[in-house]
Amino acid sequence: MQLVLDQEQQELRSSVRKFLAEHAPPQRVRELADGDGHDAELWRRLSTELGLTGLVVPEELGGSGAGHVERAVVLEELGRALAPVPFLATAVLATDVLLGIDDAAARADLLPAMASGELIAAVAWDQESVPAATKRDGAWVLDGRAQRVVSGDIADVVLVQAKTGQGTGWFRLRGEHAAKTPLRTLDPTRRLTNLDFAAAPAELLSSPDPDAVRSRVRDLAAVALSAEQLGGMAKVLEMTAEYAKVRVQFGRAIGSYQGVKHRLADMHSALEQAGAAVRYAAWTADVDPQELPLAAALVQVLVSPANFQAAADAVQLHGGIGYTWEHDAHLYYKRAKTSELLLGTPDQNRARLADLLQI
Amino acid sequence: MSAPEPRSRVPRNRTSGERDAARPREAAEREIDSERDHHRESRSGTAFRAGVRDFLARNAPEPLGELEPAEQLRAAKRFQAAAYDAGLIGITWPAEYGGQGLTAAEQQDYDEEAAHYDLPGSPFMVGMGMCGPTLLDLGSHEQKARYVPPLLRGDEIWCQLFSEPGAGSDVASLQTRAVRDGDSWVINGQKVWTSGAQFSDFGALLARTDPDVPKHRGITMFIVDMRSPGVTVRPLRDMTGRAPFNEVYFDDVRIPADAVIGEVGGGWLAAVTMLGHERVSIGGSVRRGGDPLAYDNLVELARARDRAGDPVVRDRLAGIYARERALALFNTKLRQEAEAGSPPGARGSVAKLAGAELLWQAVETAGLIAGPALTSWEDGDAAAEEMAIAINATPASSIAGGSNQVQRNIIGERILGLPKEPQVDRDVPFRELKVGTQRRP
Numbered sequence: 001m002q003l004v005l006d007q008e009q010q011e012l013r014s015s016v017r018k019f020l021a022e023h024a025p026p027q028r029v030r031e032l033a034d035g036d037g038h039d040a041e042l043w044r045r046l047s048t049e050l051g052l053t054g055l056v057v058p059e060e061l062g063g064s065g066a067g068h069v070e071r072a073v074v075l076e077e078l079g080r081a082l083a084p085v086p087f088l089a090t091a092v093l094a095t096d097v098l099l100g101i102d103d104a105a106a107r108a109d110l111l112p113a114m115a116s117g118e119l120i121a122a123v124a125w126d127q128e129s130v131p132a133a134t135k136r137d138g139a140w141v142l143d144g145r146a147q148r149v150v151s152g153d154i155a156d157v158v159l160v161q162a163k164t165g166q167g168t169g170w171f172r173l174r175g176e177h178a179a180k181t182p183l184r185t186l187d188p189t190r191r192l193t194n195l196d197f198a199a200a201p202a203e204l205l206s207s208p209d210p211d212a213v214r215s216r217v218r219d220l221a222a223v224a225l226s227a228e229q230l231g232g233m234a235k236v237l238e239m240t241a242e243y244a245k246v247r248v249q250f251g252r253a254i255g256s257y258q259g260v261k262h263r264l265a266d267m268h269s270a271l272e273q274a275g276a277a278v279r280y281a282a283w284t285a286d287v288d289p290q291e292l293p294l295a296a297a298l299v300q301v302l303v304s305p306a307n308f309q310a311a312a313d314a315v316q317l318h319g320g321i322g323y324t325w326e327h328d329a330h331l332y333y334k335r336a337k338t339s340e341l342l343l344g345t346p347d348q349n350r351a352r353l354a355d356l357l358q359i
Numbered sequence: 360m361s362a363p364e365p366r367s368r369v370p371r372n373r374t375s376g377e378r379d380a381a382r383p384r385e386a387a388e389r390e391i392d393s394e395r396d397h398h399r400e401s402r403s404g405t406a407f408r409a410g411v412r413d414f415l416a417r418n419a420p421e422p423l424g425e426l427e428p429a430e431q432l433r434a435a436k437r438f439q440a441a442a443y444d445a446g447l448i449g450i451t452w453p454a455e456y457g458g459q460g461l462t463a464a465e466q467q468d469y470d471e472e473a474a475h476y477d478l479p480g481s482p483f484m485v486g487m488g489m490c491g492p493t494l495l496d497l498g499s500h501e502q503k504a505r506y507v508p509p510l511l512r513g514d515e516i517w518c519q520l521f522s523e524p525g526a527g528s529d530v531a532s533l534q535t536r537a538v539r540d541g542d543s544w545v546i547n548g549q550k551v552w553t554s555g556a557q558f559s560d561f562g563a564l565l566a567r568t569d570p571d572v573p574k575h576r577g578i579t580m581f582i583v584d585m586r587s588p589g590v591t592v593r594p595l596r597d598m599t600g601r602a603p604f605n606e607v608y609f610d611d612v613r614i615p616a617d618a619v620i621g622e623v624g625g626g627w628l629a630a631v632t633m634l635g636h637e638r639v640s641i642g643g644s645v646r647r648g649g650d651p652l653a654y655d656n657l658v659e660l661a662r663a664r665d666r667a668g669d670p671v672v673r674d675r676l677a678g679i680y681a682r683e684r685a686l687a688l689f690n691t692k693l694r695q696e697a698e699a700g701s702p703p704g705a706r707g708s709v710a711k712l713a714g715a716e717l718l719w720q721a722v723e724t725a726g727l728i729a730g731p732a733l734t735s736w737e738d739g740d741a742a743a744e745e746m747a748i749a750i751n752a753t754p755a756s757s758i759a760g761g762s763n764q765v766q767r768n769i770i771g772e773r774i775l776g777l778p779k780e781p782q783v784d785r786d787v788p789f790r791e792l793k794v795g796t797q798r799r800p
Contacts, residue, residue: 276692351673
């Protein structure tokens with residue numbers, strides 16, 4: 001297994017980091033968090049100038065044919081910057097659904113536009129609330145509600161896993177055919193939207209085993225989200241360590257006190273281990289499909305709680321200033337809690353790992 | 360989005376009894392093993408790995424727990440020599456000094472295969488993990504040529520003579536003296552917590568060679584022959600009741616001038632070098648097949664006590680698995696980075712700290728699984744005995760090789776660049792310091 005980045009991957013990382021520092025600085029992220037939470041211009045430039053949106057899309061479909069290791073590198077940087085773009089929805093979830101199903105026509109229709117940034121796609125796959133698909137006059141329509149769809153508010157296309165007479169199926173429908181209710185969110189930088197369907201016209205995507213597609217998409221999403229969380233974790237550690245070097249109390253920099261130093265050391269230790277696990281999981285996604293479910297469960301068990309702990313410690317170690325609206329620490333705290341729960345709770349994640357280990 | 364249903368080959372709502380009825384455990388395990396073997400084969404099915412597997416199958420001794428210490432040592436030496444002769448020890452060490460000159464990939468092949476066995480490696484850990492690598496870094500060509508090959512083959516065993524009664528975490532406060540006398544150095548003083556001194560042939564000794572300069576600058580590292588006149592080794596019992604470590608006394612012990620490792624007065628650099636190797640070595644060696652607190656064995660314990668179906672037990676076991684894997688992956692990453700030219704430096708402290716914390720978590724989980732049965736057992740129950748020893752030995756992991764608190768200071772200061780704590784003794788000549796509990800004349 002390969003746990004260190006090669007030259008090219010390191011260059012990708014620094015170019016994305018530099019780009020985001022310039023175009024998605026904290027001030028910009030805050031403005032958007034107060035507004036509609038989407039930076040269309042940033043998305044366009046990420047797609048066209050850097051070609052990041054179609055990273056795992058094959059070249060013949062307009063992508064760059066890279067792998068999950070590269071996508072994880074980009075997600076780390078997006079997580080560091082809290083970049084307000086629909087990358088998780090479009091370049092991860094929807095892309096993975098399309099690559100997973102057996103529908104070359106839909107792929108050829110949607111993926112090039114998604115890769116070029118013209119089309120924003122979201123995925124509705126909540127299992128608490130599954131829309132129903134029925135055939136009327138030879139055409140499929142969807143009824144019901146999809147809850148908490150990531151980037152659902154700005155989606156041009158929604159891919160929906162819906163109940164049919166025989167199990168489930170994957171459907172595509174146009175964003176305007178869903179009634180969108182943007183939700184108030186714990187994390188203002190990650191928009192979640194309820195989508196209501198009332199006889200919404202939809203197209204069935206060819207997929208012999210829709211649940212297997214869902215499982216693989218879920219595993220890849222866990223890997224992707226963990227990479228994003230890793231970036232957030234690295235950022236809060238850097239921020240807090242820097243602060244501990246300059247903030248003076250009782251006549252000494254607070255970082256010289258063991259009470260502070262040791263907590264930062266624990267944060268670093270958790271980050272290093274999370275980092276190794278994320279590299280492993282991304283590498284597995286590329287080369288070892290059989291091992292992917294285990295790696296995905298592992299990385300989630302490790303990274304989600306560690307990320308939240310780091311974000312909470314960052315607020316704590318900044319003291320009163322860390323608890324204010326004007327400091328960035330709360331943005332990472334809110335993102336960390338949201339990400340920790342987005343794909344299931346920590347105990348559910350551990351139960352899933354235990355299942356895979358056949359304990 | 361919310362949590363999907365867990366996907367599993369074994370439905371989660373079955374009780375363990377039903378699961379056993381549906382598929383006997385042994386059969387299930389064989390299946391898992393053959394699946395894992397298959398993965399390994401397809402990923403790195405090298406001739407080297409095949410050789411390792413074949414060698415271990417033929418030569419790995421049964422666990423030595425039942426044998427007398429002297430017989431354990433003989434058996435360990437036999438195995439080490441056989442493995443060395445088969446080209447499986449010192450895999451990444453330079454061929455010029457008796458190593459195999461291969462890469463981290465072969466070492467990983469070996470480690471993964473060896474993890475299936477409870478191999479008798481502990482007498483060689485200090486030499487292989489700490490003294491040998493330090494000799495390679497700082498020793499002269501003559502020293503490396505003389506000492507490294509027998510160290511690898513297990514013909515000569517090494518110990519590390521650092522800690523003193525007044526200098527534990529504060530190693531640089533050591534008081535053992537080395538005074539130059541013609542072509543020799545004369546050593547006087549006392550060391551403590553010296554693992555394996557009772558069967559070691561050589562030791563890497565830190566001694567003060569100049570008390571008139573600040574404490575870090577007046578230290579030198581020496582190679583000392585443990586059979587020299589004036590060396591006295593006295594066993595110390597640890598809290599498990601065993602005596603794996605010792606007090607070592609030096610009374611006018613004479614060692615030759617060419618026994619200095621590195622520079623005279625450069626002992627602190629040598630110590631830091633060795634401590635870096637030590638942390639990597641300890642962190643990297645925490646999980647082994649025979650450790651009762653390892654994940655595999657805790658699962659075994661849960662099954663044996665019919666506790667594997669308990670949701671809380673499963674939750675903790677999954678947590679242990681995750682942290683064990685995380686530590687192993689981090690160690691692999693450190694190795695791969697070292698291979699690519701960036702040595703781990705202080706990052707070994709992360710592995711050391713994580714390994715110690717993992718053991719504490721495992722102790723808690725063992726108690727959760729076994730409950731009161733962990734407290735007592737009938738004479739002759741070897742498994743229970745080993746678990747008790749492992750639990751009683753766990754505090755060592757947070758103290759030996761630098762306490763968790765020291766590791767956190769190292770991570771904070773050397774990796775994160777946080778300011779050091781105020782040090783009052785940094786620039787004061789050693790002879791003016793209050794050291795340990797006594798003031799020096």
